[in-house]
Structures are given as C-alpha cells and as structure tokens.
Amino acid sequence: MSKAxxxxxxxxxxxxxxxxxxxxxxxxxxxxxxxSGCTMRLETxxxxxxxxxxxxxxxxxxxxxxxxxxxxxxxHTCVSRCPMKVDTPTLIDxxxxxxxxxPKEMDRVRIFNxxxxxxxxxxxxxxxxxxxAAYKTRARDFFSDLGKLPAxxxxxxxxxxxxxxxxxxxxxxxxxxxxxxxxAAK
Amino acid sequence: MKYAFFPGCSLESTARDFQMSTxxxxxxxxxxxxxxxxxxxxxxxxxxxxDALLAASLPARNLAAARRLEKDVVxxxxxCYSRLAAANKALADDENLRIEVSKVIGEMYGGTVRVRHFLxxxxxxxxxxxxRKLVTRSLGGLRVACxxxxxxxxxxxxxxxxxxxxxxLMEELLAAAGATPVEWPFKTECCGASFSITRTDTVKRLSGxxxxxxxxxxxxxVVVACxxxxxxxxxxxxxxxxxxxxxxxxxVFYFTQLLGRALGLSDEALGIGKLMTSPEKVLAx
Numbered sequence: 001m002s003k004a005x006x007x008x009x010x011x012x013x014x015x016x017x018x019x020x021x022x023x024x025x026x027x028x029x030x031x032x033x034x035x036s037g038c039t040m041r042l043e044t045x046x047x048x049x050x051x052x053x054x055x056x057x058x059x060x061x062x063x064x065x066x067x068x069x070x071x072x073x074x075x076h077t078c079v080s081r082c083p084m085k086v087d088t089p090t091l092i093d094x095x096x097x098x099x100x101x102x103p104k105e106m107d108r109v110r111i112f113n114x115x116x117x118x119x120x121x122x123x124x125x126x127x128x129x130x131x132x133a134a135y136k137t138r139a140r141d142f143f144s145d146l147g148k149l150p151a152x153x154x155x156x157x158x159x160x161x162x163x164x165x166x167x168x169x170x171x172x173x174x175x176x177x178x179x180x181x182x183x184a185a186k
Numbered sequence: 187m188k189y190a191f192f193p194g195c196s197l198e199s200t201a202r203d204f205q206m207s208t209x210x211x212x213x214x215x216x217x218x219x220x221x222x223x224x225x226x227x228x229x230x231x232x233x234x235x236x237d238a239l240l241a242a243s244l245p246a247r248n249l250a251a252a253r254r255l256e257k258d259v260v261x262x263x264x265x266c267y268s269r270l271a272a273a274n275k276a277l278a279d280d281e282n283l284r285i286e287v288s289k290v291i292g293e294m295y296g297g298t299v300r301v302r303h304f305l306x307x308x309x310x311x312x313x314x315x316x317x318r319k320l321v322t323r324s325l326g327g328l329r330v331a332c333x334x335x336x337x338x339x340x341x342x343x344x345x346x347x348x349x350x351x352x353x354x355l356m357e358e359l360l361a362a363a364g365a366t367p368v369e370w371p372f373k374t375e376c377c378g379a380s381f382s383i384t385r386t387d388t389v390k391r392l393s394g395x396x397x398x399x400x401x402x403x404x405x406x407x408v409v410v411a412c413x414x415x416x417x418x419x420x421x422x423x424x425x426x427x428x429x430x431x432x433x434x435x436x437x438v439f440y441f442t443q444l445l446g447r448a449l450g451l452s453d454e455a456l457g458i459g460k461l462m463t464s465p466e467k468v469l470a471x
Contacts, residue, residue, distance in 0.1 A: 039375070039376040039378075039392065040388075043388060073376055073378060073379050073380070073381055074231055074234070074235075074336075074379070074380075075336040075340065075376035075379070076336055076337075076340035076341045077336070077340065077376070079340070079341050080339075080340040080341055080342055080350055087341075089341075093234050093235060093238070093241075094238075096235045096236070097235070097236060097237060097238065108384040108385070109381070109384045109385070111384075112232070112380075112383055112384045113231070113232035113235050113236060114232075116230065116232040117229075117232050117233065117236060117240075120226075120227040120229070120233075120244070124224075124226045124227065125195045125198070125225075125226060125227045126195040126227055126230075128195070128199045128200060129199075132383070135383065139384075144386060145383075145386075148421060151462065152200070152421075155459070155460040155462075156202055156460065157199060157200045157201075157202060157460060158199055158200065159198075159199055163195070163198065166223070166224035167224045167225065167226035170224070170226065170247060170291075171226045171227070171244070171247070173290075173292075174240065174243045174244060174247060174290055174291060175240070177243075177289065177290045178237055178239045178240040178243055178290055179236065179237045179240055
C-alpha cells in the first residue's frame with residue numbers, strides 16, 4: 001500500500017463517492033468493528049475500515065484495483081455494527097461500478113455479474129440453466145458442479161426452458177435506458 | 187388477507203420447493219397471494235454492483251405494478267426482499283432518484299407500497315397464537331437451528347427482525363408448530379451467498395462453519411428463509427462433509443416446509459422430496 005502525505009490528500013474522490021454525505025464516509029472513527037465482523041476478513045486484501053480511510057485520503061487507484069471490492073459479499077455486517085453508520089457496502093458498490101476491471105483472481109465475480117445481467121436483459125428474469133452455460137463458457141470453468149446437474153434436473157430445480165415472455169420488452173427498455181449498450185459489468 | 191406476491195427467479199427454479207410450500211401454507215392459513223402480473227427480476231447483487239440506476243429501476247418496475255393491485259407486496263426470497271425493500275426506501279427518500287427512475291420505467295413511483303417478507307405477514311398479520319391453533323400435527327420437539335443469514339436481518343433499516351444480532355422470529359413460529367429451537371451463535375453469519383458459483387471454496391468454508399456449529403449445538407436440522415442459503419447449505423453439504431471428513435446429515439428446510447407439515451399438509455405439496463440432504467430420518471422420529 002502506498003503512503004499518503006499531507007500534500008497528496010485529495011478529497012475530490014470522497015466527494016465523488018459520497019456527494020450528499022448519505023454514506024457518512026467522513027464520520028469513520030477507525031474503530032475496526034466493521035473489519036472484525038467482515039465475512040471476507042480472511043480473504044480480502046483491504047479491510048472495510050481501511051477502505052473507509054483510503055477513500056478519505058483519495059487513494060483512488062489502490063481501491064479500484066483492489067481484490068477487496070470484488071471479495072465483498074454484501075452481507076452488510078459492517079454497516080449494521082458501525083457506531084457511525086458508515087455505509088461501506090454502498091461505497092464498495094460505487095467502487096465496483098467505477099472499476100474498469102477486476103484483478104485476475106476475482107474476475108469470475110465480474111464475469112458472473114455480466115452473465116447474470118445479460119440473462120435478465122434478454123429474458124426479463126434469470127434463466128438459471130442458460131446463465132450457468134454462459135458463465136461457464138466465459139469463465140472457462142467447464143467441469144465444476146456438473147455432477148449436481150442430473151439431480152437438479154430430476155428434482156425440477158433447473159429448467160431447460162427459458163422463463164415466460166411477459167416482462168421481456170419492459171426489462172430490455174430498462175437496460176437500454178440505464179446501462180445502454182455498455183456491456184453489463186464494465 | 188390478500189397480498190401482491192413477488193415470487194422472484196429462484197422460486198421458479200432452484201427454490202421451487204420454497205414456492206410450493208409457501209403457496210400451500212398460505213392457502214391453508216387463508217392468506218391469498220396474488221402474483222404480480224409479468225413480474226421481472228429484482229436485479230440481485232449483479233445489478234447493484236454494476237449500476238445504481240439499474241439497481242433501483244428493476245425493483246421499481248415491479249413495485250409500480252404491485253401498486254396497481256392495491257395490496258402490500260409479499261416476498262419470500264431474502265435477496266428479492268432486500269432489493270425490493272432497499273429500492274423502495276431509496277425511492278421514498280431521494281427525489282432525484284425518483285425522477286431518474288420514472289424516466290427509466292415510464293411512470294412515477296414514490297416508494298409508497300409496503301414490502302414485506304412472508305415471515306412478517308405470518309407473525310404480524312396472522313399472529314403466532316392463531317397459527318398455534320391451526321397446528322394439527324406437532325413437529326414433536328424436532329430440534330431446529332433457525333438460520334437467517336444476512337439479507338433478512340441487515341442493514342438495520344430494512345431488517346425484518348427487532349434484534350439483527352439475535353433474531354427470534356422463526357424460533358417463535360416453529361415453536362408454535364411444536365419444534366424446539368436450539369440456541370446457537372451463527373444464525374446471522376453469512377453463508378457466502380452469491381459466491382456459490384464463482385468462489386465455491388469460500389462458500390464451502392463459510393457454509394461448513396455454519397453447518398458444523400448447527401450440529402454441535404444439537405440441531406436435527408436447519409431451517410432457512412432464503413433460497414441462496416438453502417442452496418449453499420443443502421446442495422453443497424455433501425462436498426463440505428467430504429472435505430472435513432465428517433458426516434453432517436442436516437436436512438435444510440424452508441420454514442414453510444416445516445410449518446406446512448405442522449398444518450397437516452402432504453410432503454408432496456411441500457416439495458420435501460426436492461431437498462438434497464435426505465430429511466427422512468429426522469422426520470421419521
């Protein structure tokens with residue numbers, strides 16, 4: 001982690017991430033309660049209280065290229081226990097939205113998000129069977145969980161047919177008007 | 187009692203048993219669930235990780251459709267509940283977002299519909315005492331570990347329980363059905379949720395800790411209210427047991443399945459046969 005000096009502190013990024021102060025990012029006391037309860041504390045590279053300080057210091061690049069923002073499982077333990085109600089999960093959402101790419105070891109998360117949204121965009125609802133096929137192709141992860149497939153099909157937990165058509169047009173419009181032609185998770 | 191019902195994508199596929207048992211229980215209790223016409227996906231984690239306006243607009247379309255039914259919205263999937271409730275609150279609180287979303291979905295919606303989880307309806311509208319009266323086949327002291335996970339308990343503003351660190355909602359309900367809830371410390375830990383596919387080892391570690399703790403706490407089974415939790419704890423249980431070299435053997439029921447049994451409904455109607463970890467032994471006691 002690179003050092004911030006008094007002269008390098010840049011509050012522009014803090015304002016970009018929390019323009020109206022609703023996330024309470026500037027209120028973090030560094031007590032560490034968020035990090036001690038973080039579900040991903042053993043696997044992440046930057047803990048929640050560190051992220052909260054880094055955003056105040058304007059360490060933009062380190063945050064955007066971190067493993068942490070993709071390792072977050074959005075369990076909301078951090079914000080629920082925070083004495084200052086610092087909304088770290090929403091900060092992480094905003095960082096993910098801004099990040100151009102994910103580190104290699106976390107790229108599957110980004111690929112899954114992209115395949116998930118492509119399924120919703122096309123069918124209005126998630127078609128899980130199609131999503132799994134699309135994800136596995138893009139992530140080059142062909143063999144995991146294949147053994148579970150027969151039982152899931154037998155028990156009717158996966159459908160070979162896509163969902164009904166009713167919502168497709170309206171949902172496609174929502175996608176066109178929000179993320180537009182941009183590919184889902186970029 | 188009539189409600190607008192939002193099933194969500196999981197209840198139509200991997201959590202079909204949650205859908206079946208919910209509809210069966212609702213019918214037995216005189217609760218009418220009217221499906222929101224042409225409902226669409228809530229967007230789940232991929233939407234809020236990608237674009238804030240998309241993440242608000244996908245639920246808003248469904249909530250605006252529910253408004254036309256003039257009833258509270260009932261949700262069973264914890265992830266759908268969380269997304270619908272979060273968008274609803276954001277739309278009520280933020281005028282700019284309201285205007286932006288109205289341009290996307292083609293109508294103004296101000297977060298005015300009430301979004302509720304089915305557990306809340308059972309306790310608040312029907313009442314535990316009323317449910318107790320309708321129990322015809324007690325669960326006979328079955329020791330249940332009630333597991334809530336994340337999205338029903340956090341963040342606090344959207345929590346369906348009064349104490350997000352030690353919820354008692356499912357415990358009260360299942361005790362009324364004749365079960366014995368066990369005291370255990372992991373009821374609001376995270377199972378790894380949507381990382382099931384992308385980071386399976388993480389999910390096995392987290393879900394494994396939860397299953398081990400439930401077992402050590404003396405539970406016969408785990409009871410959940412979330413399709414993601416159910417999948418991670420049930421579908422991956424055999425792999426987890428193999429990895430730790432110990433048998434676990436804990437069936438993972440939806441709360442509606444056990445409640446339905448207590449109401450005298452058939453296993454077939456409740457989708458009990460769709461569980462991966464066989465419940466036969468614990469139900470035969």
